[in-house]
Amino acid sequence: MNRTQWIVVLVFGALFLLLYLSFDLTPGKHREVEKQRAVAAVSTDISVILKEASSTLSADDAASVNVLLAAAEKSPDSAKASYYQQLSGLWYDFKRPDVAGYYAEQVALLGGGEEAWSIAGTTYSICVQQEKNEKIKAFCTQKAVEALEKAVSVNPGELRHKVNLALVYAENPPKDNPMKGVLMLVDLNEKNPGQPMVLTQLGRLAIKTGQFEKAVERLEQAVNADPGYVMANCLLVQAYEGVGMQDKAAAFQQKCNELSGRTVE
Numbered sequence: 074m075n076r077t078q079w080i081v082v083l084v085f086g087a088l089f090l091l092l093y094l095s096f097d098l099t100p101g102k103h104r105e106v107e108k109q110r111a112v113a114a115v116s117t118d119i120s121v122i123l124k125e126a127s128s129t130l131s132a133d134d135a136a137s138v139n140v141l142l143a144a145a146e147k148s149p150d151s152a153k154a155s156y157y158q159q160l161s162g163l164w165y166d167f168k169r170p171d172v173a174g175y176y177a178e179q180v181a182l183l184g185g186g187e188e189a190w191s192i193a194g195t196t197y198s199i200c201v202q203q204e205k206n207e208k209i210k211a212f213c214t215q216k217a218v219e220a221l222e223k224a225v226s227v228n229p230g231e232l233r234h235k236v237n238l239a240l241v242y243a244e245n246p247p248k249d250n251p252m253k254g255v256l257m258l259v260d261l262n263e264k265n266p267g268q269p270m271v272l273t274q275l276g277r278l279a280i281k282t283g284q285f286e287k288a289v290e291r292l293e294q295a296v297n298a299d300p301g302y303v304m305a306n307c308l309l310v311q312a313y314e315g316v317g318m319q320d321k322a323a324a325f326q327q328k329c330n331e332l333s334g335r336t337v338e
Contacts, residue, residue, distance in 0.1 A: 118212045119175055126164070126172045137163060154183045161196065170200040171213050178220060187227040187234075194220035195237055201244045214245045235261055236270055243278055254278075269295040273305040280308060285315025303332045 127135065138160065145156035161176035174197035181189035197217035204210040221238040228234065239261065243254025255278060262271045272295035279288035289312045295305035307329035313322035 118208070122171055122209060122212065123175070126167075126169050130167065134163075134167060150183055154180045154185065157183070165196070170196055170203065171209055174200055174213060174216060174220075178216065181220065181223070187224050187231070190220045190224040190227065191234055191237070194218075194224060194234075194241075198237060198241050198244070201241055210245060214241060217241045232261070232265060232268060232270060236274060240274060267294070267298050269299040269302045269305055272298070273302065273308065276305065276308055276312065280311050280315065283315070285312055288312040289316060289318075301332060303329070306332055 127138070130138065141156050141160050141163070145153050145160070148156065157176045157179040161173045161180070163173075164170075164176060165173035174193055177189070177193040177196045181193045194217050197213045197220060200213035201210060201217055204213060218238065218241055221234055221241065224231070224234040225238065236258070239254045239257035241254070242257060246253050255275075258271060258275050258278070262268070262275060265271060272291045276288045276291035276295065279285070279291060289309070292305050292309045292312055295302055296309065299305070306325055309325040310322050310329055313319070313325060
């Protein structure tokens with residue numbers, strides 16, 4: 074080869090070596106890169122959400138938020154949780170459970186434990202139920218799952234955390250597994266037979282999908298197990314109406330009112 078051809082070969086060889094060394098595609102390395110990208114995406118999402126939510130506040134509400142943020146920034150970690158709790162409550166009052174969930178999560182990250190993760194997860198789950206914006210809904214779904222899984226890991230025996238986790242998947246199921254949340258509840262029912270919490274949620278989802286006979290069956294089981302379970306009694310009104318049993322619906326409407334402390338004129 075002449076001098077020019079040798080130069081071309083050496084240049085291409087150097088480029089190949091550079092690319093080889095720069096892109097280590099071993100499975101572990103690849104997973105780590107993807108994880109870092111995912112974390113970066115979440116950070117970007119919450120920064121955008123916070124900016125958008127802040128722009129909708131009145132001057133007085135914005136001032137209340139900024140006072141708490143400034144206090145939290147100046148405080149040691151041992152005192153920050155109190156300010157984050159207040160911020161979470163404020164944003165919940167502002168009807169922004171996505172932002173309320175974020176500050177509840179900050180409380181949990183400061184070492185709040187099982188209940189703090191549960192509160193963060195259920196706050197995010199309210200966003201999942203109410204949010205119309207698909208990007209925000211997806212963000213809240215991811216964060217609700219993460220928080221509730223942490224609550225479960227701290228206390229695997231607490232059924233409430235597992236039910237709430239299943240409900241997140243039921244509200245916004247993965248595209249490749251649309252029945253995931255329902256199947257999780259069915260599994261919980263098999264492992265914890267007669268638990269009114271699980272039976273009531275199965276009944277609620279049956280109502281949501283128009284399966285009123287199945288809803289009546291599940292909710293009657295829940296009420297038999299716990300006659301004072303408010304949600305089960307109140308949902309039975311809809312379930313009985315769905316199967317055309319108006320007399321029973323009226324009877325449970327009265328019971329629902331009594332149990333929930335409502336009065337009917």
